[in-house]
Amino acid sequence: MRWWSRLAVVVAGGLMLAKAHTTWPWLVPVALVPLVVSLLAPVEEAGGGRRPLRWGEAVLWGMFCYLFSGLQVWPAAQYGGLIFAAGLVYMALGGGLFGALVWPILRSPRRGERVWGVVLAWVLADATRTMTPWSYPMVLGGNLAFEPALAQLASVGGLWLLDGVVAWMSAWVAEGLWAWSEGARREGARWVLGGAGVFAGVLLFGVVRLAWLAPGAAEWSPGVEAAAPSSPRTFALVQGGHPNWLFARATVLSRLDEVVRAGTLELLDAGLAARPWGRPVDFAVTAENALGQVLVGGEVGLEAAGILARRPAPGTVLIVGATRYVDSARAEASGARFENVALALEPGEGGRPGVVDAVYKRQLVPFAESLYWRDPGPYHGLATSRGRLGVLICYESIYPGVTEALVDDGVGPLLVVTNDAGLRRSYVAEIHARLGIVRAIESGRGLVHAGQAGLTFFADAGGRRTPGLGLFERGVLYGAVTEEVVWTPYAWSGRAGWLGGALVGWAVLVMKVRWRMKAKRVA
Amino acid sequence: MAGVRAQAGWVVWSVAVSGVLLGHSIWEYRVHLTGRVPYTHAEVGVGVIQEGDFAPTDEGIPVEGLPWVLDPSSGWTSAEREASGTPCGLLQVCARRYPLWCSAAWEGSASGCEAGGVLEGAAGVEVGAGGELVLERSRGVVLEVGREGLVAREEVR
Numbered sequence: 001m002r003w004w005s006r007l008a009v010v011v012a013g014g015l016m017l018a019k020a021h022t023t024w025p026w027l028v029p030v031a032l033v034p035l036v037v038s039l040l041a042p043v044e045e046a047g048g049g050r051r052p053l054r055w056g057e058a059v060l061w062g063m064f065c066y067l068f069s070g071l072q073v074w075p076a077a078q079y080g081g082l083i084f085a086a087g088l089v090y091m092a093l094g095g096g097l098f099g100a101l102v103w104p105i106l107r108s109p110r111r112g113e114r115v116w117g118v119v120l121a122w123v124l125a126d127a128t129r130t131m132t133p134w135s136y137p138m139v140l141g142g143n144l145a146f147e148p149a150l151a152q153l154a155s156v157g158g159l160w161l162l163d164g165v166v167a168w169m170s171a172w173v174a175e176g177l178w179a180w181s182e183g184a185r186r187e188g189a190r191w192v193l194g195g196a197g198v199f200a201g202v203l204l205f206g207v208v209r210l211a212w213l214a215p216g217a218a219e220w221s222p223g224v225e226a227a228a229p230s231s232p233r234t235f236a237l238v239q240g241g242h243p244n245w246l247f248a249r250a251t252v253l254s255r256l257d258e259v260v261r262a263g264t265l266e267l268l269d270a271g272l273a274a275r276p277w278g279r280p281v282d283f284a285v286t287a288e289n290a291l292g293q294v295l296v297g298g299e300v301g302l303e304a305a306g307i308l309a310r311r312p313a314p315g316t317v318l319i320v321g322a323t324r325y326v327d328s329a330r331a332e333a334s335g336a337r338f339e340n341v342a343l344a345l346e347p348g349e350g351g352r353p354g355v356v357d358a359v360y361k362r363q364l365v366p367f368a369e370s371l372y373w374r375d376p377g378p379y380h381g382l383a384t385s386r387g388r389l390g391v392l393i394c395y396e397s398i399y400p401g402v403t404e405a406l407v408d409d410g411v412g413p414l415l416v417v418t419n420d421a422g423l424r425r426s427y428v429a430e431i432h433a434r435l436g437i438v439r440a441i442e443s444g445r446g447l448v449h450a451g452q453a454g455l456t457f458f459a460d461a462g463g464r465r466t467p468g469l470g471l472f473e474r475g476v477l478y479g480a481v482t483e484e485v486v487w488t489p490y491a492w493s494g495r496a497g498w499l500g501g502a503l504v505g506w507a508v509l510v511m512k513v514r515w516r517m518k519a520k521r522v523a
Numbered sequence: 524m525a526g527v528r529a530q531a532g533w534v535v536w537s538v539a540v541s542g543v544l545l546g547h548s549i550w551e552y553r554v555h556l557t558g559r560v561p562y563t564h565a566e567v568g569v570g571v572i573q574e575g576d577f578a579p580t581d582e583g584i585p586v587e588g589l590p591w592v593l594d595p596s597s598g599w600t601s602a603e604r605e606a607s608g609t610p611c612g613l614l615q616v617c618a619r620r621y622p623l624w625c626s627a628a629w630e631g632s633a634s635g636c637e638a639g640g641v642l643e644g645a646a647g648v649e650v651g652a653g654g655e656l657v658l659e660r661s662r663g664v665v666l667e668v669g670r671e672g673l674v675a676r677e678e679v680r
Contacts, residue, residue, distance in 0.1 A: 005530045008537035015544040023551060024544075034537065044526065072548055181529040 001041035009038045010061055014068030021069075021138055022427040025146040025434070029199050032140070032170030033177065035065045036118055039099060040106055040178055055103050062099025063092040090136070098125040101506065108513045111179075111191065115171040117513075120506040122167035123160050127499050130159075130400055134366050137398050138431060141166045145437040148463035149206035154441040155461075155488040159400060160498040162438070165202055169195045209462065216446050216460030216482040219467050220276040228277050229446075229460070232480035233387060233413060236271030236281045237450040240264050240290060241474030243422040260292045263453075265306050267476050272312050276478045280313035282386040287452040288321035288394055288419040294338065295324045302343075302355075311351045317384040318345040318353050321393065321417040321452070326374050336374035340364075342391045342417055344384045357383045361393035363402060381411035387483055390414040390445065398435040400495055403443055407491055412483045413446040414439060421453030421471050429455045429471055437463040444488040446481025461486040594620065596672035607668040616668065 001009070013034030020031035039058050042050045053061075070091035098121055105117025122140075130137040141163030144150040153161045172195030180188030216229045228234075240263030264286055271284045295301030301324060302308050312318050320343045326336050340361035345353035359382050364370040379402060381388035390411030396402045397416045406414070416436050420429035433449055437459050440447035447459040449468075457468025458479040469477050596604060599616070606615040665678045 001533065002530055005534045005537075008534045008541070012537040012540040012544075015541050015548075019544050019548070023547075034540075037533075044530070072545075181532060183529075 001038070002044050006038050006041065006061065007064075009034045010065045011068055013038060014065045014070075015072060017065070017069040017140065018072030020140060021143055021431060025143040028140060028143045028146075028166055029150075029169045030173055030195075032118070032122065032167055033174045035062070035095075035098075036171055036174035037178055038065070039102060040114065040174060052107055053103070055100065058099040058103035058106070059096045060099070062095040062097070064095070066095025067092040069095075087136070094125060094129065097128065098122060101125055104510045105506075105513055107517065108509075111175045113509060113513065115168065115175060116505070117509055118171035118174075119164045119167045120502050120509065123164045123502045124499070124506060126163050127160065127495075127502070133363055133370065137400075137435070139163055139435070142398075142435045142438045143431070145434040145441070145463055148437075148441075148465075149203055149210055151438060151441055151463050152206035152209040153202060154438050154463075155209070155444065155486075155490055157498050158442045158490040158495055159435075159438050160495060160502065161490075164502070165198065169198045169202075171195075172198060210464070213460070213462045213486065215464065216462070216484070216486075217458040217464065217466050217479065219458060219477065219479040221478070222274070228480045229482040231483045232277070233283065233446075233483045234276050234279075234281045234480045235448055235458070235478070236268075236274055236276075236284045237448065237456050237469075237477040237479075238264055238267045238271055238284070238286045238290065239451060239456045239469045239473060239475055239477065240267070240453050241472055243419060243453045260290075261306070263474060264290045264292075265310075267474070268310060268318075271476045271478070272310060272316065272318075274476070274478060276480070280316045281478070282315070283317050283319055283384075283389075283415075283448075284312060285319045285415070285417065285448070285450045286321060287417040287450040287456075288340065288342075289323055289422075290419075290452045291320070291322055293323075295322045297324055297327045299355075301325075302345075307345070308353060310353060312345075312347050312353055314347055314351075315386065316347070317356075317386050319343070319382070319389075319391075319415070319417070320345065321419075321450075334374060335372075337372040338369075339374040339376070340369070340393055342382060342393055342415075344382050346385060356385075359391045359393070361396060363394075363396045363399055365395075379405040379409065381406055381409045382415075387412045390443075392416045392436075392439075394418050395432060397439055398432060400439070400442070403439045404494055407443050407445075411445070412485070413448060413481045414443065415448045415450065417450050417452075419452040420455065421451060433457070433465075437465070442488065442490045444486035444491050446483075448481055461488075590674050590676040594673040596668075596670070599672070613666060613668050613673075616673070617666075 013032075016027055016031045016034060020027040038061050039053060042052050043057075044050060067088060070088045101121035101124055102117055105121070106114050108114055108117070126137070126139045126141070129135040129139060139159055141161075142159055144162050144166065145154075151162060153165060157164070172191050176188045176191030176193075176195065178188070179191060182188075214230065215227075218226050218228055218232075220226055220228070220234075240259070242259055242263055268284060268286055271281065274281065291305045291307070293305060295305055299308065301322075302320070305322070307318070307320055310318065322341055322343065324339050324341055326334070326339050342359050343355050344357045346356050348354045359380065360374065360376050361369075362376075362379065364373050382391045388409075388411050390403065390406035390409075390413065392402060392406070392414060395418070397414070397418075403414065414436070416432075418432065420432055423429070429451060433455050436447055436449050440459050440461055441463045444461045446461060449455065449457050449459070451469075451471075454469055454471035454473060456477045458466040458477075458481050460481060466479055469475055596607075599607075599620075603616050603619055606612050606619070609615065664675055667674050667676055
């Protein structure tokens with residue numbers, strides 16, 4: 001392949017990756033095809049000869065593909081200029097890493113080995129994105145959660161199996177298209193059909209599993225008959241129409257006051273008064289930063305924010321997402337000023353709610369949060385009289401390790417409290433939702449996703465979403481998820497085995513290809 | 524010749540795919556996403572939030588636009604006008620007019636205010652050492668009570 005045709009293919013590859021992550025997730029199964037073809041194809045030299053791609057070239061083409069992908073995604077994600085630039089660099093490094101890992105195996109003359117090389121290198125490169133707070137794990141395979149039937153393999157091998165299967169499908173199709181373009185039409189068709197066969201297998205597994213899995217989540221609307229799942233935990237999820245945390249910047253205090261009152265507190269009262277399936281809800285939730293202010297610690301801040309004036313029914317737990325000032329003694333000791341917290345309050349004397357437990361956001365945003373925010377203790381479930389919830393604050397749900405820690409703590413349903421609408425009308429909320437759904441399938445638990453101004457929905461352990469509230473919609477979403485946990489192989493095995501296996505498999509393949517090439521040279 | 528045809532095939536395929544995807548993205552970014560951030564809350568009767576139009580979230584209050592009268596005193600009660608001249612008066616006015624944002628701050632006493640014991644406010648409002656309200660410390664924006672009402676000014680350092 002000449003450089004200009006490779007450039008065209010790489011640009012198309014970057015665009016396909018970007019769209020697969022965002023608005024056209026049905027591209028996911030083939031999104032890697034152009035990138036793999038560009039790394040597979042030998043270099044056509046001016047004199048008519050051919051040579052394999054060099055390692056440095058593979059790294060650079062990988063970087064360029066991701067760079068172009070990032071150029072597509074990040075402006076629309078609306079994070080701001082600095083983060084956009086950092087994101088581009090970060091994404092380019094990810095593409096370069098894939099190129100570096102896959103190159104040693106793509107030199108193999110055997111198509112089967114090359115396909116496995118793509119799968120293992122892809123999974124390993126993506127895994128590096130999930131390991132530190134400095135990475136942002138927009139893992140391609142997680143986008144299969146847009147269609148639950150395609151994402152059921154997450155129950156077996158987690159996000160890694162989804163990601164590997166995606167790479168597997170793309171690698172088969174890429175091999176087929178490359179063979180076709182080299183004139184081996186029949187062989188090419190066979191490999192493309194092989195890729196389609198993998199897709200059909202994934203779909204079949206998903207359809208069968210979902211048929212076997214009883215629905216575990218339901219939405220409830222007044223006057224509409226809807227069956228609740230077995231062992232239901234009912235929720236009222238309050239969603240304001242504005243991203244309240246931005247209102248710290250508003251310049252008219254009376255309007256701030258009105259917006260929080262109308263957008264959160266009045267809706268919260270409606271949620272507490274409602275009787276889904278004939279009884280008060282188990283949990284009424286205001287999402288991350290729904291109060292639109294930094295709370296003073298202790299009861300004083302909750303009082304000022306109007307929370308302690310609410311009167312939940314006996315047995316109803318009020319869950320409040322808030323940013324708080326760290327008290328001065330601890331602030332001096334740790335240097336932290338703020339903490340991002342989810343509080344559980346239950347009615348006490350005279351029905352006045354009091355705090356019974358709290359969990360803190362620990363996966364802190366680099367710089368923006370990590371410099372001044374508190375990062376206390378290990379992960380644990382939010383303990384309430386209505387059960388132990390696995391609370392994930394903000395983007396903690398996209399890091400597999402956080403959910404694994406909560407599962408180890410024996411939590412029931414997962415509850416994500418977030419404020420994605422603060423990133424305006426962008427793809428971020430949807431990508432966040434898809435990865436949360438993967439966590440539900442992996443862990444075999446119901447998912448309650450509460451966005452301060454969207455998205456808000458319920459999903460069951462099969463990843464099936466209920467109808468919900470979109471970005472900037474205002475309302476209360478009522479519904480239930482079952483507290484029963486579905487056993488999954490992945491919840492038992494965790495990610496270490498899968499990633500360790502991928503690393504060993506990759507190393508064995510690299511050695512095998514090297515050894516064969518060396519033997520050939522000697523011969 | 525076959526090689527040239529194959530190369531051309533890849534280029535044509537790539538350009539076609541890129542064209543469709545890029546075209547959709549441009550439409551999405553320029554048409555679908557733009558202008559769809561609702562700044563009004565008409566359905567619940569809340570007016571426009573003065574946050575500016577589609578600006579990055581880190582811009583905050585434009586200092587060059589100061590001072591601003593945030594809340595003209597023409598609508599204040601006589602008790603609020605009187606209170607505004609006392610120690611911690613700003614907090615008191617704020618607490619009465621916007622209880623969700625400043626009530627915690629005013630529940631303390633005036634002596635507590637002088638001793639620096641007043642609780643911090645909310646919504647980005649902090650209490651300065653002299654009892655003034657600081658709207659955005661990092662950008663030096665403070666609230667003051669002026670004859671015209673609550674005013675946001677640049678902090679005198």
